[in-house]
Amino acid sequence: MANIKDIAKKAGVSISTVSYALNGSSKITEETTERIVAIAKELNYIPNAAGRNLKKKETKIIGTFIEDYTGSFFGPIFKGMREALSSKGYELIVCSGVQSHRFIPEKAIDGAIILDVTFSSEELLNYAERGHKLVVLDREVEHPNINQVLLDNKAGAAMAIDYIMEKGHQKLYVLPGRETIYDAKQRLQAVREAIKRYPHINYIEFEGGADVELATEQMIKEYTQPAAVFCFNDETAIGMYNYLAGTKYHVGEHIHIVGFDNIDLAAYMQPRLATIDFSRYNWGYLAAENLLKMIANEEVEPKLIDVTLIEGKSVQAYPRV
Numbered sequence: 001m002a003n004i005k006d007i008a009k010k011a012g013v014s015i016s017t018v019s020y021a022l023n024g025s026s027k028i029t030e031e032t033t034e035r036i037v038a039i040a041k042e043l044n045y046i047p048n049a050a051g052r053n054l055k056k057k058e059t060k061i062i063g064t065f066i067e068d069y070t071g072s073f074f075g076p077i078f079k080g081m082r083e084a085l086s087s088k089g090y091e092l093i094v095c096s097g098v099q100s101h102r103f104i105p106e107k108a109i110d111g112a113i114i115l116d117v118t119f120s121s122e123e124l125l126n127y128a129e130r131g132h133k134l135v136v137l138d139r140e141v142e143h144p145n146i147n148q149v150l151l152d153n154k155a156g157a158a159m160a161i162d163y164i165m166e167k168g169h170q171k172l173y174v175l176p177g178r179e180t181i182y183d184a185k186q187r188l189q190a191v192r193e194a195i196k197r198y199p200h201i202n203y204i205e206f207e208g209g210a211d212v213e214l215a216t217e218q219m220i221k222e223y224t225q226p227a228a229v230f231c232f233n234d235e236t237a238i239g240m241y242n243y244l245a246g247t248k249y250h251v252g253e254h255i256h257i258v259g260f261d262n263i264d265l266a267a268y269m270q271p272r273l274a275t276i277d278f279s280r281y282n283w284g285y286l287a288a289e290n291l292l293k294m295i296a297n298e299e300v301e302p303k304l305i306d307v308t309l310i311e312g313k314s315v316q317a318y319p320r321v
Contacts, residue, residue: 002043011039022047062291063109065095065116072263073280080284081113088292104132111291114138117180133294135287138182147294148302149287153186154193156276156307157230160258161194163274163309164228168318169256171202173229175215175236179208187232187260212239219255220247226254226318234259234266234275237314241269256315271313278307 008018013036020028021036062085066074074094082092090110095103098118103109104127111133114124121141124134128145135147164172174191177184188208195203206215212231216239219227231237237259241251251257252271259266262277283305290300 002040002045004045006043007036007040007045010043011036059108059110060089061091061093061109062111062113062288063093063095063100063103064113065100065119067116067118068096069094072265073261076280077115077284080281080286081288082284084285084288085292090292092288104134105130111135111295113287113291117182133291135291135294137283137287140182145294147290147300149283149290149305150303151183151186151278151283151305152307153183154190156260156278156309157187157190158194159307159309160230160260160276161191161198163311164230164256164258164315165198165201167228167256167315169226169228170200170318171225171227172204173215173219173227174203174205175210175212175229175231175240176206176208177232177236184208184232191230212236213243216240216243216255220249223249223254226256228256228258228315230258230260232260234261234263234273237273237275238265238269241273252314252316258315262310266310266312269312269314274312274315275310276307277310278305 004015004018004022008015011018013032017028017032018036018040019025021033022040024033062081064078064081078092078094085092093109096116101119101123104112112127113135115137117138121139124136124141124146125143128134128141128143131145133145135149137149137151140148140150161172172195174188176188179185188205191205195201219229229240231240237257240255240257244251244255249255251269257273259273259275262275266273266275286303286305290303293300
């Protein structure tokens with residue numbers, strides 16, 4: 001691959017003259033600039049972005065870090081981020097995997113939005129101490145260079161439990177997410193607090209990250225009356241729908257389900273899945289907006305993303321005898 005030295009040799013000029021030409025400097029004549037640019041094209045010269053960025057001290061690129069790319073959850077979040085960033089001349093890259101963490105200390109990006117449990121809080125604090133600007137969506141970390149834009153998980157979980165209880169249900173299963181995930185921890189804490197208001201309820205809590213098919217099978221084996229279940233995400237709830245479809249038990253009649261996230265597929269489930277909704281687009285937009293403010297050394301406040309309940313036919317009133 002050609003470099004500046006190759007261009008300078010072919011043009012018969014100094015390396016600094018080539019640099020001036022490629023950066024559009026007025027220190028050399030237009031004729032010289034045109035000749036050097038033409039030679040650069042002829043040699044298929046590609047600028048060294050890392051070196052250029054070191055001089056400018058910016059890349060105009062923001063990185064968002066996620067654990068993996070599976071599921072349909074992230075699309076609206078990325079769209080919100082991208083629109084907030086593009087309005088200020090920034091671009092977005094999506095990163096996954098421990099090796100990608102080095103983009104932060106190597107300054108390959110101007111800032112980072114974190115929704116990735118593979119980062120430890122200690123690692124993020126270390127980057128923040130070095131002056132890197134970060135927005136976290138998946139934990140509470142206090143540092144002047146770290147901003148938090150979090151879901152109101154506790155309010156959402158409490159809404160789900162109250163909705164089930166208002167329908168008169170006597171038995172409740174809870175199927176949490178992985179115990180290492182911040183959102184799941186917050187939801188489970190809120191569920192346990194909410195249950196205290198309903199001492200009559202027969203409450204069964206599965207282990208965090210329990211297999212949905214095994215959990216549903218256990219619910220069927222224990223079935224003596226209509227039961228409700230709160231799944232900590234819609235994908236788990238939909239997995240329960242699929243399993244029950246092969247049995248004599250029906251959603252909204254025998255098993256009453258509430259999910260969380262209101263993913264696109266939730267609206268098409270039959271019966272319609274009751275779920276906790278929030279704007280993933282707004283979540284991404286606010287995260288990116290706050291990060292840009294931090295990069296510009298403006299003050300920002302932590303944000304809490306509001307949630308609402310979408311009622312569905314997957315939860316019916318407990319039958320009275």
